[in-house]
Each structure stands twice: as structure tokens, then as C-alpha cells.
Amino acid sequence: MTYFNGYFDYNSTTPMSDGVIKELEKAFTLFANPSSSSKQGRECKNIINLARKYTADLIGAEPEEIIFTSGGSESNNFAVKNRLLKSIQQPGTIIVSTIEHSSILSIVDYFKKEFGFSVKRISPSRKGFIETNTILKALTPDTRLITIMMANNELGNIQPIYEIAEIAAANNIFFHVDGVQAVGKIPVDVRLLKVDSLSISAHKFYGPKGVGALYLRNSKNVHPLIHGGGQEKGIRGGTENLMGIIGMGQAALEAKESLSKWQAHFTQLRSAFCKQLFEKIPDAELNGPDDGKDCLLNTLNLYIPRIRAEALSALLEHKHHCIISLGAACSNNKVLNLSHVLKAIGLSEEKIKGSFRISFGQYTRMDDVRKLVEAIYQSYQVLMSVSG
Amino acid sequence: MYNSIIIENFSNPCHSGKVTSPDFSIELGNPVCGDKIIVQGVISDDRVITESRFQAWGCATTIATANIFCGYLLNRCLDAIRGIKTEKINELLGELEPSQYHCLEMLRELFQKAGEISSDKQYN
Ligand SMILES: Cc1ncc(COP(=O)(O)O)c(C=O)c1O
Numbered sequence: 001m002t003y004f005n006g007y008f009d010y011n012s013t014t015p016m017s018d019g020v021i022k023e024l025e026k027a028f029t030l031f032a033n034p035s036s037s038s039k040q041g042r043e044c045k046n047i048i049n050l051a052r053k054y055t056a057d058l059i060g061a062e063p064e065e066i067i068f069t070s071g072g073s074e075s076n077n078f079a080v081k082n083r084l085l086k087s088i089q090q091p092g093t094i095i096v097s098t099i100e101h102s103s104i105l106s107i108v109d110y111f112k113k114e115f116g117f118s119v120k121r122i123s124p125s126r127k128g129f130i131e132t133n134t135i136l137k138a139l140t141p142d143t144r145l146i147t148i149m150m151a152n153n154e155l156g157n158i159q160p161i162y163e164i165a166e167i168a169a170a171n172n173i174f175f176h177v178d179g180v181q182a183v184g185k186i187p188v189d190v191r192l193l194k195v196d197s198l199s200i201s202a203h204k205f206y207g208p209k210g211v212g213a214l215y216l217r218n219s220k221n222v223h224p225l226i227h228g229g230g231q232e233k234g235i236r237g238g239t240e241n242l243m244g245i246i247g248m249g250q251a252a253l254e255a256k257e258s259l260s261k262w263q264a265h266f267t268q269l270r271s272a273f274c275k276q277l278f279e280k281i282p283d284a285e286l287n288g289p290d291d292g293k294d295c296l297l298n299t300l301n302l303y304i305p306r307i308r309a310e311a312l313s314a315l316l317e318h319k320h321h322c323i324i325s326l327g328a329a330c331s332n333n334k335v336l337n338l339s340h341v342l343k344a345i346g347l348s349e350e351k352i353k354g355s356f357r358i359s360f361g362q363y364t365r366m367d368d369v370r371k372l373v374e375a376i377y378q379s380y381q382v383l384m385s386v387s388g
Numbered sequence: 389m390y391n392s393i394i395i396e397n398f399s400n401p402c403h404s405g406k407v408t409s410p411d412f413s414i415e416l417g418n419p420v421c422g423d424k425i426i427v428q429g430v431i432s433d434d435r436v437i438t439e440s441r442f443q444a445w446g447c448a449t450t451i452a453t454a455n456i457f458c459g460y461l462l463n464r465c466l467d468a469i470r471g472i473k474t475e476k477i478n479e480l481l482g483e484l485e486p487s488q489y490h491c492l493e494m495l496r497e498l499f500q501k502a503g504e505i506s507s508d509k510q511y512n
Contacts, residue, residue, distance in 0.1 A: 308445070308446055308447050308448075310447040310448060311398065311446065311447050311448045311450075311451060314390060314395075314398060314447075314448035315398065315399065315448070318390070318395050318398075318399050319399050336420060336421055349422075350422070353421075353422070382401070383451075385404060385405075386401050386404040386442075386443065386444055386451055387443055387444060387445045388405075388406060388426075388443035
């Protein structure tokens with residue numbers, strides 16, 4: 001997998017694993033409709049159900065609780081829509097954090113604008129954590145939905161989902177969790193967590209893009225997402241994305257098997273990276289949790305004073321063939337696009353412009369980390385000399 | 389995302405630095421993104437720019453813009469710089485994405501300021 005040496009953006013997406021590619025190659029010639037009663041059709045249905053079992057196993061769910069979707073965004077949209085459509089006659093309050101993915105923030109805004117729901121936005125702490133007392137304080141008798149992500153894509157913070165689920169359950173409130181960044185990086189068990197729904201996306205854990213799933217604890221009286229031929233228990237009609245589902249199943253199987261190995265690997269990469277980087281650039285800062293506690297160990301959000309992360313990233317890509325991700329982008333002359341997550345934890349514009357994210361994956365090697373630190377340091381020196 | 393001219397110029401900003409005793413100094417800031425460029429240079433008796441260097445704080449395209457500008461000034465007569473056509477300025481950065489247009493505006497402003505340099509070496 002030498003091709004991925006300079007890739008440090010695994011939170012954005014991952015390459016498909018060899019095992020996933022192999023399963024997809026085997027599946028190229030499958031063509032029967034999984035709903036057909038022919039032998040080949042039933043075979044395809046069985047393959048889908050096996051993938052459903054692997055996906056369910058990864059998050060401690062039952063196969064019947066898994067609905068395949070086109071990915072994390074669709075799963076998030078579906079979960080929120082399904083819950084809120086049920087109380088459309090009596091719109092109430094939605095509790096949401098300010099650091100959710102746009103697929104959550106946008107649909108919540110939509111329900112506010114179109115149907116008159118009110119929204120309570122929970123701000124994180126300076127280090128990116130959603131504190132349970134802020135949820136408690138936000139509760140109203142008419143709260144219809146709490147939606148909080150399990151792990152943040154930019155900072156890596158792991159939120160206290162179990163505690164929030166307890167609050168939600170005690171108050172009989174539906175609790176949706178965006179698990180897209182968590183699943184495949186940390187153990188997730190929906191039984192233990194007692195959440196009502198949880199989104200996952202295959203391309204974040206070495207599966208194909210454009211396929212994901214929603215765990216839905218109770219699928220009675222669900223508003224179908226796509227009305228159609230009754231697939232996915234009538235919740236999402238349309239002939240199944242067979243290739244995508246096969247790839248996702250295999251990716252889920254591998255993630256479950258390899259999770260503890262990957263976590264140990266990330267621990268080593270993280271500590272090597274921090275040691276080397278802070279030695280070379282002592283005034284660099286971690287925007288997320290300092291000690292890596294309650295944090296995705298593959299994710300580091302960093303700030304380097306006096307330079308623009310955009311220029312750093314450009315040098316890294318074009319001179320050193322390293323890919324990282326940015327907290328701010330120049331959009332045009334009038335507006336500067338600053339990360340809503342970094343804004344939410346109170347970083348100044350100047351700090352956001354100097355911030356970037358590194359995310360490791362299973363193919364990142366110790367040697368890649370050493371090269372990355374060296375590349376960051378060299379680029380930093382170029383930028384410092386250019387600015388005089 | 390970046391065209392080859394921009395990549396070449398931010399990857400190898402060969403004209404960055406300061407001039408020991410400059411005959412002129414041009415300063416430019418972009419209030420929206422906070423980018424800043426300072427260009428300094430030396431002018432010979434026959435009105436030719438014999439040295440030009442820049443310092444820049446900003447995105448990759450800003451650094452490239454400053455480097456391209458300094459490279460253009462070098463060994464050119466002040467009159468030629470004053471007379472540069474808008475079309476020529478537009479060509480210097482190559483094809484840009486909308487998010488990078490502000491660098492073209494910065495470049496135009498740099499040329500405008502360069503056009504105001506008088507050669508009697510009073511500019512410091
Ligand atoms: C936290 C989070 N939620 C949802 C999504 C969307 O997932 P997908 O790309 O599968 O639509 C992402 C992907 O960037 C994410 O990071």
C-alpha cells in the first residue's frame with residue numbers, strides 16, 4: 001500500500017482495503033435482483049443479509065436494526081426526519097451541539113425554518129467536549145430530539161454518549177447519534193449506549209464511498225425515507241446497492257477484527273508524532289484534548305503560530321506529497337470560510353487560519369510520520385523565512 | 389486547485405527576503421483575509437530595477453503573487469512597469485479559481501503602486 005504513504009486525511013475518507021477490493025471483484029458478475037425469487041436472486045439477498053450481520057456486529061446491533069443507506073449524510077437526515085415528522089403537528093425543541101456535521105446542522109435548520117421547531121444549540125468546552133450538564137440545562141418538556149455526534153471529525157473528541165443517552169431515556173426523548181467518525185476507530189456498542197439511532201458510513205473505515213447504514217432501535221411506525229418496492233423493511237425502497245453493501249459488510253468485518261490492533265497502532269503513531277513535532281516546533285499547540293484522553297487517537301488538530309495553514313498544506317502537497325486537511329479556506333474576496341467547529345471552541349480567526357488536521361489510518365507507518373514531521377518543519381521554515 | 393505557475397512560485401519563492409538599502413518599498417494588505425505583502429527594491433541610475441525582494445504573510449497564492457511580481461520587476465525599467473497593460477497583468481498568475489481572484493487584485497494594486505515609484509530615490 002505504498003500509494004498511501006503521504007496520506008494523512010483518513011477522517012475525510014479512507015482507501016478501500018485489499019479485502020474489500022477482493023470481495024468487490026468477486027461480486028462483479030452478480031446481477032440478479034435481490035428481490036427476485038430465483039435462486040440467483042435469493043443468493044444476492046443472502047449476501048446482503050450477511051453484510052447486514054457484519055455491519056450489525058460491528059456496533060453490537062441486531063441485523064434487523066440495520067437499514068442500508070447511501071452514507072452518513074443520508075443516515076443523519078433520515079434519523080432526524082423520521083423523528084421530527086412524527087411530531088410535525090406539535091413542533092417542539094431540538095437539542096443539538098454546535099459542532100455537528102453539516103448533514104445534521106442543515107436538516108435541523110430546515111425543520112426550524114419550515115416547520116417551526118425551536119433549536120437549542122449546545123456549545124462545547126474550550127477543548128471540544130459536550131458537557132452533560134449543558135444538555136440537562138437545555139431540556140424542555142417539549143424536547144423531541146437530542147442529536148449529538150459520538151466523535152468529532154475535526155478535533156477527534158469522543159463525547160459522553162452513554163451519559164447523554166441516560167438523560168434522554170429518563171426524559172423519554174429520542175436520541176440520535178452521528179457515529180460516522182467513531183465507528184471503525186473505537187468500540188461502539190449500541191446496546192450498551194442505549195441510543196435510539198446511530199449513523200455509520202463505510203468510506204470512513206475502508207469500505208466503498210456512497211454506502212452507509214442507520215441503526216434504528218425501533219423501526220415501528222417509521223416514515224419511509226424512500227417510498228417504493230418495500231426493500232429495507234419498506235423504509236428505503238429501491239433495488240439495493242449490492243456492490244456497496246458487499247463492500248461495507250467486508251469493511252465492517254475487518255474493522256471488528258482489527259479494531260484493537262488499529263487503536264494500539266494509533267497510540268504509537270500519535271505519541272511519536274507529538275514528540276517529534278513539539279521538539280522541532282515547540283510553540284505548536286493541540287486544539288483538541290491535550291493528552292489524547294477521550295479523543296480519537298488517529299486525529300490531531302494543530303495550530304502553528306505565525307503561519308497560514310493553507311500555505312503549509314499547499315507546500316506539503318506540492319513539495320512533499322503529503323495530504324492534510326484545513327480549518328479555514330479562502331473562499332473569495334468577501335468571505336473567509338472558517339471551520340464552525342474551531343469557531344465553536346472559541347479559537348480566534350488568526351488561530352483558525354493557522355490550524356490544520358492530521359488523521360492517521362491503518363496504512364500509516366512510523367516512517368510516514370517521521371517524514372511528515374520533517375515535511376511540516378521544512379515547510380514551516382520556508383514560510384517563516386518568506387515572512388521575514 | 390492551484391495552476392502550475394502558482395505552484396512553481398510558492399514552492400520556490402526565490403525572490404523572498406529583504407533588501408539592505410532599498411530605494412523603494414511597497415506595502416499591501418488585504419483586509420478580508422489579513423494577507424500582507426512588502427516589496428523592496430533597488431533602482432539603478434538608468435531607472436532599472438536591479439534588485440527586488442518580498443516578504444509575505446498569507447496563503448500560498450499570495451506568496452506566489454509576490455514572487456511573480458518581484459520576478460517581473462527585476463531588470464525592468466520603471467517606465468516599462470508603469471506602462472504595463474492590464475491584460476499582461478492578468479496573464480501573469482495564469483488561470484485562477486474564483487477563491488483566488490483576490491490575488492489578482494493584489495497584483496494589480498502592486499503594479500499600481502510600482503507605477504507611482506519615482507526614480508529620484510526618495511522613496512524609502
Ligand atoms: C461526523 C460526520 N458525519 C457525517 C458525515 C457524512 O458522511 P458521508 O460522507 O458518508 O455522507 C461525515 C463525513 O465527512 C462526518 O465526518
